[in-house]
Amino acid sequence: xxxxxxxxPNHNKPLHNDIQPNSVNTQTTTYADTSNPIKDINGxxxxxxxxxxxxxxxxxxxxxxxxxxxxxxxxxVIKTTEAIKTSKHVQPSAKHQKTxxxxxxxxxxxxxxxxxxxxxxxxxxRDTRLNPTTTSQNTFCNPRITxxxxxxxxxxLLDPHRLYFTKDDIEFFQQHEDTFLTYIQTGNLxxxxxxxxxxxxxxxxxxxxxxxxxxxxxxxxxxxxNEIIDFDRKEAPWLEKSEQTEYWLNYLYKDIMxxxxxxxxNTEIVNxxxxxxxxxxxxxxxxxxxxTFEYLINSVARLEYRTLYRSPKSHEHFQEFRHAAxxxxxxxxxxxxxxxxxxxxxxxxxxxxxxxxxxxxxxxxIAFNNSKNFNDATKMQNLGLCDAYLQGHKTVQCEVIADILxxxxxxxxxxxxxxxxxxxxxxxxxxxxxFHAPSNTKYKIGVIKIPIFYHSSTEAENLNGxxxxxxxxxxxxxxxxxxxxxxxxxxxxxxxSFKEYNKLIAIFIERYxxxxxxxxxxxxxxxxxxxxxxxxxxTYNKPIICLVNSLSCSASEQFARAVQVYQRGLVVGExxxxxxxxxxxxDVGYGxxxxxxxxxxxxxxxxxxxxxxxxxxxxxxMKSSEVRSEALIPHSKTYDDITVSEKLTVKKFPVALLxxxxxxxxxRKKDNPIFTYIEQIxxxxxxxxxxxxxxxxxxxxxxxxxxxxxxxxxxxxQLLQNTNRPMVASLKEANELYDFEKEASRSVLMEAAHxxxxxxxxxxxxxx
Numbered sequence: 001x002x003x004x005x006x007x008x009p010n011h012n013k014p015l016h017n018d019i020q021p022n023s024v025n026t027q028t029t030t031y032a033d034t035s036n037p038i039k040d041i042n043g044x045x046x047x048x049x050x051x052x053x054x055x056x057x058x059x060x061x062x063x064x065x066x067x068x069x070x071x072x073x074x075x076x077v078i079k080t081t082e083a084i085k086t087s088k089h090v091q092p093s094a095k096h097q098k099t100x101x102x103x104x105x106x107x108x109x110x111x112x113x114x115x116x117x118x119x120x121x122x123x124x125x126r127d128t129r130l131n132p133t134t135t136s137q138n139t140f141c142n143p144r145i146t147x148x149x150x151x152x153x154x155x156x157l158l159d160p161h162r163l164y165f166t167k168d169d170i171e172f173f174q175q176h177e178d179t180f181l182t183y184i185q186t187g188n189l190x191x192x193x194x195x196x197x198x199x200x201x202x203x204x205x206x207x208x209x210x211x212x213x214x215x216x217x218x219x220x221x222x223x224x225x226n227e228i229i230d231f232d233r234k235e236a237p238w239l240e241k242s243e244q245t246e247y248w249l250n251y252l253y254k255d256i257m258x259x260x261x262x263x264x265x266n267t268e269i270v271n272x273x274x275x276x277x278x279x280x281x282x283x284x285x286x287x288x289x290x291x292t293f294e295y296l297i298n299s300v301a302r303l304e305y306r307t308l309y310r311s312p313k314s315h316e317h318f319q320e321f322r323h324a325a326x327x328x329x330x331x332x333x334x335x336x337x338x339x340x341x342x343x344x345x346x347x348x349x350x351x352x353x354x355x356x357x358x359x360x361x362x363x364x365x366i367a368f369n370n371s372k373n374f375n376d377a378t379k380m381q382n383l384g385l386c387d388a389y390l391q392g393h394k395t396v397q398c399e400v401i402a403d404i405l406x407x408x409x410x411x412x413x414x415x416x417x418x419x420x421x422x423x424x425x426x427x428x429x430x431x432x433x434x435f436h437a438p439s440n441t442k443y444k445i446g447v448i449k450i451p452i453f454y455h456s457s458t459e460a461e462n463l464n465g466x467x468x469x470x471x472x473x474x475x476x477x478x479x480x481x482x483x484x485x486x487x488x489x490x491x492x493x494x495x496x497s498f499k500e501y502n503k504l505i506a507i508f509i510e511r512y513x514x515x516x517x518x519x520x521x522x523x524x525x526x527x528x529x530x531x532x533x534x535x536x537x538x539t540y541n542k543p544i545i546c547l548v549n550s551l552s553c554s555a556s557e558q559f560a561r562a563v564q565v566y567q568r569g570l571v572v573g574e575x576x577x578x579x580x581x582x583x584x585x586x587d588v589g590y591g592x593x594x595x596x597x598x599x600x601x602x603x604x605x606x607x608x609x610x611x612x613x614x615x616x617x618x619x620x621x622m623k624s625s626e627v628r629s630e631a632l633i634p635h636s637k638t639y640d641d642i643t644v645s646e647k648l649t650v651k652k653f654p655v656a657l658l659x660x661x662x663x664x665x666x667x668r669k670k671d672n673p674i675f676t677y678i679e680q681i682x683x684x685x686x687x688x689x690x691x692x693x694x695x696x697x698x699x700x701x702x703x704x705x706x707x708x709x710x711x712x713x714x715x716x717x718q719l720l721q722n723t724n725r726p727m728v729a730s731l732k733e734a735n736e737l738y739d740f741e742k743e744a745s746r747s748v749l750m751e752a753a754h755x756x757x758x759x760x761x762x763x764x765x766x767x768x
Contacts, residue, residue, distance in 0.1 A: 097187035147181035154299035164202035167238040192296040232692035286335030324425035324454035328385030329415040339377030446483035453496030467503035495554025515601035544569035578612035578630040605644035673722035
């Protein structure tokens with residue numbers, strides 16, 4: 001039995017030969033023709049050509065392009081493909097078409113009325129005498145937004161490693177390269193949707209190929225070649241159709257080889273890979289129409305620095321992130337063919353308190369407020385628990401599949417809907433006691449860990465913003481009376497609300513102000529002096545240290561810079577990411593569009609965008625495998641400094657004291673085994689070639705792995721020996737016994753506490 005079949009029996013014909021020009025009405029049309037808004041893609045003032053007369057760009061009711069020429073429906077030829085189904089080819093709806101028109105309208109030049117009124121820029125347009133009603137449909141704010149750029153950006157978003165589109169596919173779609181943006185502008189999204197579903201179906205086809213090959217058994221002879229496979233094909237030529245299957249199989253044998261290197265036997269490998277590929281197939285078929293639309297619109301939006309479209313579901317997740325709260329019953333889900341699979345249950349939530357609800361179960365249908373009308377979850381874009389809560393629903397009933405192997409067996413689970421704080425994103429506090437040997441003095445150092453600058457909840461009164469929660473922590477621990485100083489830990493803090501940042505900085509700095517420059521996207525409009533008089537007033541005047549690392553971003557690095565510029569305290573750690581622009585969201589009817597609205601400058605008028613905050617005292621952290629920098633964001637840019645209208649005068653931090661603190665910190669780190677380990681392990685990680693060129697040769701890879709493991713094990717055992725702990729025989733044993741990343745993080749915090757202790761002792765010495 002063949003693995004796959006095509007819907008079109010003449011599938012061996014050249015792709016473009018099956019498409020015949022279709023007669024298109026040459027009369028101009030607009031979106032106002034709602035009877036069939038995608039019948040004619042030509043749009044006003046667009047010339048009819050052979051290119052835009054293609055059959056698949058009309059809503060003729062016949063099979064789609066993918067269904068006729070590309071679709072690979074998976075036949076259930078083996079048990080391991082039972083869970084795999086072809087993706088549903090749902091065409092764009094009227095709401096998607098209208099939203100596409102709205103977003104293109106916002107991105108045109110000059111900006112449309114909705115955009116500048118939303119951000120209160122009316123005065124700017126009045127002063128510059130720009131008429132927002134005379135915009136050409138084809139002109140965008142950013143010259144990078146061209147049809148060719150959008151076309152290739154969409155290709156890159158869909159298939160970054162060039163695994164699924166073939167050379168013939170690209171040649172076929174390139175017929176529409178010059179008009180691709182016009183289709184989006186006029187609300188005709190069908191071509192973009194077909195391209196998306198083609199990639200999804202190819203992914204399913206690849207999974208079926210790998211599962212069938214896996215069923216034949218593992219051929220170890222394929223792991224004895226010296227062939228080097230480049231798995232990073234971002235710039236590689238597009239594959240021929242005849243080459244695809246062979247290249248896909250390289251992924252299977254790469255996975256087999258890596259599992260063998262980690263000691264798994266063939267049975268374990270087969271089971272693991274079946275589970276992995278089946279999970280990939282379920283994730284693929286879980287893509288919804290909104291996901292397709294989000295990809296397509298972002299091929300336009302992301303050509304502008306920090307501009308992004310979010311579908312309603314993505315916006316819901318983003319709102320939960322901004323508020324550090326979860327609106328619903330306390331569980332996360334992902335789309336599943338039977339409904340929604342529960343992926344995580346939050347502690348102390350209604351879902352956690354339910355004895356019957358477990359992770360990996362599937363919600364088949366759902367009803368709100370004891371209604372007898374259950375909604376089929378398979379037909380829903382998302383469960384909508386957040387929206388239901390905000391609309392006043394208090395309870396939800398879920399029909400749940402306990403075991404996906406028995407989908408017909410279900411039970412009913414009643415849950416309350418609540419507004420719950422995400423505890424891992426809320427600030428925490430502790431007290432650290434340090435000892436300064438030269439002065440024989442003990443100090444109590446307070447620590448406030450702030451994971452994110454989240455908003456207060458306007459929908460429910462019971463959740464504060466980060467500033468209020470920090471004040472509560474400080475009052476509960478009575479920092480003002482018992483602590484000699486305070487560490488504000490902003491490591492890994494991605495930023496968040498600038499409003500909350502202004503509130504928080506006012507706790508520590510009196511009469512704080514900074515500068516903002518208004519923007520519409522990348523275009524800077526004017527400079528505006530902003531003076532912060534926000535609640536609360538300055539409540540903490542003891543010495544502070546701001547602890548940052550290379551993942552501190554946006555509002556968190558603005559906070560660190562304010563502490564540094566005002567000489568309010570010391571910034572210690574690593575240079576921050578360098579994101580000093582703020583984005584705001586505008587409702588586009590179906591989802592939101594996020595766009596830069598101002599550039600942040602410090603109180604001296606300096607922009608740190610792409611530069612970041614340089615610490616006063618450097619403390620290295622354990623490096624993650626992911627390199628983060630604002631300079632790596634597509635189309636990122638620097639901004640010129642501005643001339644300040646009000647000169648900041650503060651008492652300078654004594655240079656001699658800062659040098660003394662640096663010397664003392666350096667001496668401690670030099671003698672601390674954990675900092676030696678951090679430096680060695682970071683250097684070791686950087687020495688590993690950052691390449692996806694992998695030889696399919698088990699012996700060679702085994703040799704390279706043993707060499708790396710031996711080197712890393714030597715670093716680990718040196719740390720254990722220097723800290724009077726027994727040495728280990730393998731990295732696996734070390735990882736089971738110790739959490740070195742946690743140890744390193746704690747050591748960095750303690751070093752920050754010692755720096756503050758040194759500062760306090762030095763201050764007392766100078767005072768005496």
